[in-house]
Amino acid sequence: MLTKLPIGLWVEWIVDWAQIYLAWLFDIITKIIEVLVSSIETVFLAVPPLIIIILMFILVWFVANRKIAIGTAIGLYLIYNMRLWESSIETLALVLASTALALLLGIPLGILSARSDLTHKLIMPLLDFMQTMPAFVYLIPAVLFFGLGQVPGLFATVVFAMPPTIRLTGLGIRQVPVELVEASDAFGATEWQKLTRVQIPLALPTIMAGINQCIMLSLSMVVIAAMIGAGGLGTEVLAGISRLDIAKGFEGGLAIVIMAVILDRVTQSLSEKRKIKI
Amino acid sequence: MSKIIVKNLAKIFGEHPEKALKLLKEDFSKDKILKKTGQTVGLFDINFSVNEGEIFVLMGLSGSGKSTMLRCINRLIEPTSGTITIDGEDITSAEPGIIRELRRKKVGMVFQRFALFPHRTVLDNVAYGLEVQGISKAQRREKAMQIVETVGLKGWENSMPDQLSGGMQQRVGLARALANNPDILLMDEAFSALDPLIRKSMQDELLSLQSALNKTIIFVTHDLDEAMKIGDRIALMNDGTIVQIGTAEEILTNPANDYVEKFVEDVDRTKVLTAEGVMKAPDPVVFLKDGPRVALRLMKEHGISSIFVITRERRLAGIVIAEDALQAAKEQKEELKALVIEDVPKVSLDTPLIDIIPTIAETQFPVAVVRDDHTLAGILVKGAVLGGMVRGGGNVD
Ligand SMILES: Nc1ncnc2c1ncn2[C@@H]1O[C@H](COP(=O)(O)OP(=O)(O)OP(=O)(O)O)[C@@H](O)[C@H]1O
Ligand SMILES: [Mg+2]
Numbered sequence: 001m002l003t004k005l006p007i008g009l010w011v012e013w014i015v016d017w018a019q020i021y022l023a024w025l026f027d028i029i030t031k032i033i034e035v036l037v038s039s040i041e042t043v044f045l046a047v048p049p050l051i052i053i054i055l056m057f058i059l060v061w062f063v064a065n066r067k068i069a070i071g072t073a074i075g076l077y078l079i080y081n082m083r084l085w086e087s088s089i090e091t092l093a094l095v096l097a098s099t100a101l102a103l104l105l106g107i108p109l110g111i112l113s114a115r116s117d118l119t120h121k122l123i124m125p126l127l128d129f130m131q132t133m134p135a136f137v138y139l140i141p142a143v144l145f146f147g148l149g150q151v152p153g154l155f156a157t158v159v160f161a162m163p164p165t166i167r168l169t170g171l172g173i174r175q176v177p178v179e180l181v182e183a184s185d186a187f188g189a190t191e192w193q194k195l196t197r198v199q200i201p202l203a204l205p206t207i208m209a210g211i212n213q214c215i216m217l218s219l220s221m222v223v224i225a226a227m228i229g230a231g232g233l234g235t236e237v238l239a240g241i242s243r244l245d246i247a248k249g250f251e252g253g254l255a256i257v258i259m260a261v262i263l264d265r266v267t268q269s270l271s272e273k274r275k276i277k278i
Numbered sequence: 279m280s281k282i283i284v285k286n287l288a289k290i291f292g293e294h295p296e297k298a299l300k301l302l303k304e305d306f307s308k309d310k311i312l313k314k315t316g317q318t319v320g321l322f323d324i325n326f327s328v329n330e331g332e333i334f335v336l337m338g339l340s341g342s343g344k345s346t347m348l349r350c351i352n353r354l355i356e357p358t359s360g361t362i363t364i365d366g367e368d369i370t371s372a373e374p375g376i377i378r379e380l381r382r383k384k385v386g387m388v389f390q391r392f393a394l395f396p397h398r399t400v401l402d403n404v405a406y407g408l409e410v411q412g413i414s415k416a417q418r419r420e421k422a423m424q425i426v427e428t429v430g431l432k433g434w435e436n437s438m439p440d441q442l443s444g445g446m447q448q449r450v451g452l453a454r455a456l457a458n459n460p461d462i463l464l465m466d467e468a469f470s471a472l473d474p475l476i477r478k479s480m481q482d483e484l485l486s487l488q489s490a491l492n493k494t495i496i497f498v499t500h501d502l503d504e505a506m507k508i509g510d511r512i513a514l515m516n517d518g519t520i521v522q523i524g525t526a527e528e529i530l531t532n533p534a535n536d537y538v539e540k541f542v543e544d545v546d547r548t549k550v551l552t553a554e555g556v557m558k559a560p561d562p563v564v565f566l567k568d569g570p571r572v573a574l575r576l577m578k579e580h581g582i583s584s585i586f587v588i589t590r591e592r593r594l595a596g597i598v599i600a601e602d603a604l605q606a607a608k609e610q611k612e613e614l615k616a617l618v619i620e621d622v623p624k625v626s627l628d629t630p631l632i633d634i635i636p637t638i639a640e641t642q643f644p645v646a647v648v649r650d651d652h653t654l655a656g657i658l659v660k661g662a663v664l665g666g667m668v669r670g671g672g673n674v675d
Contacts, residue, residue: 182389183395184406186386186387187382187406187407187410187454188381188410188411189410190378197406202397
């Protein structure tokens, strides 16, 4: 038999190297993320919960419909009632921040992969890798680069939640009928005009589906991210598990489900609205 | 004046066009080249020019290279070799910036399946070309609105494309192409997706628009009737080359080879052929000054029972029938004038066959074909007209 290839060792080297030479970069990222997450938290915690519930009720009625708005209000009140409001805000801040980052990176990458076959060929295997690798594995480099806390939790979440955004953005743009792309070219549009006036608007329903999946995957990372100190509802669930406290674990889990359903319905009805227009 | 000149154009699809070009020079067929090199010959050895204000039709079977040719003109497809000159400027070597200007200002395009932007209103579709040029919203809307009215869609400007019927959608397509006020219109099977009645009315509308706008139009179709109806000239394509260029009549009456002959076999000739195409030379004719005896002799010589009479300026005076001439000869009359029947059936050179048939069926005389200045250009006899409907073979010696 051949000797074992030191694949694990190689990865270790790379991580070591990054830790030493990219420390400055990680510091900057840490600062940015900390500011982002804590400002979202501050804003939400500054307003009394009941007022937020009422505001959300109105907002959701506006973007979705009455049924979803009522469900949202009941769900949020339940969270408040279970005394999980602050943990939920922490989780929400993490989810929103990681979704924002995943979109910020994922949508341009998706566009790039749709426009160049070479980029497509490079990115696709990477995405397969990112999606099949168990989410726990991302915790290791996350901790090594960023220590414990919210920032590594967010890093792992972004890595885990970004692939569908890239994929669906790329798919949406590739699916725009060639005739329409040709028509845009035939009238002398620049590449940028074509992208912003034809391709992205027509890909929007698919891109929205990618955003929806991104949010759902971020939420599904909540418990795992809590293992490295990301806090929020994940911590409640973990505490429930480690102390075999069924009540605590269930309540934490329920709050996560409530958030997931609300975010899912709201983003879905946003993309539905888009579809009708198109 | 030639607006567009295409010289030695070739387009090879594939990674190694040079291989295919070499084999083409050695007269290999398209199929053989595909098998040997894996390269598809899209176009080869294309030469033609289009005059300003002309409707030039590219016609041929599916896969003959019509769309490829059309797309080379605005460089949606990059030609492999050869040149295309528009207004004296070679656009095959032009920079992307120049091509963009060309597409924005000079060349508009209409697509087979309309290719309207589904997320934009009719007005915003029409204004697209103006929008990419950076024209202000108010200005482009005003201009687009004018064009929307021109194509008869007033009141629909705020509708979405999918709320419109096919014919209306293609009007939007046409309006979108016209909004930039281009000199040249490229139309790729623009009416093929429409049902026959709508299609016919769109053809009529295009022709009437054209008489007002006087664009240079290149129109792709695989429908010969359509080609003959709207085309000033037609280029027939086969397997990536042009096999014949000419007016509808030239192609019908003088097919260059078997392929063309086959192609034009089942066209409705009565719509295409004109009096000029099926008339016989005006021979014999008698001059007004000649007298009844000459007329009689000519009729006897040619075995006919009537003869056309012309003035010294070769203007049509009328017809004389054998009976009257005989009578006059017996009575020793010298004047032909008294015998001439002035009210004879006449048509002009470009009267289509379909309009001649009723005339020829009603009269016992041959029909005179006269030019605008009333000179006699030819005559139509029943036999030749019927023959023309079947074979397209009128001959003027
Ligand atoms: N992008 C491409 N890559 C490879 N081959 C192509 C490409 N585009 C066209 N061809 C080939 O070039 C030839 C001419 O195609 P083209 O589309 O110009 O035909 P057409 O006359 O417009 O036919 P149709 O009436 O079906 O539209 C065909 O053999 C086609 O397969
Ligand atoms: Mg075609």
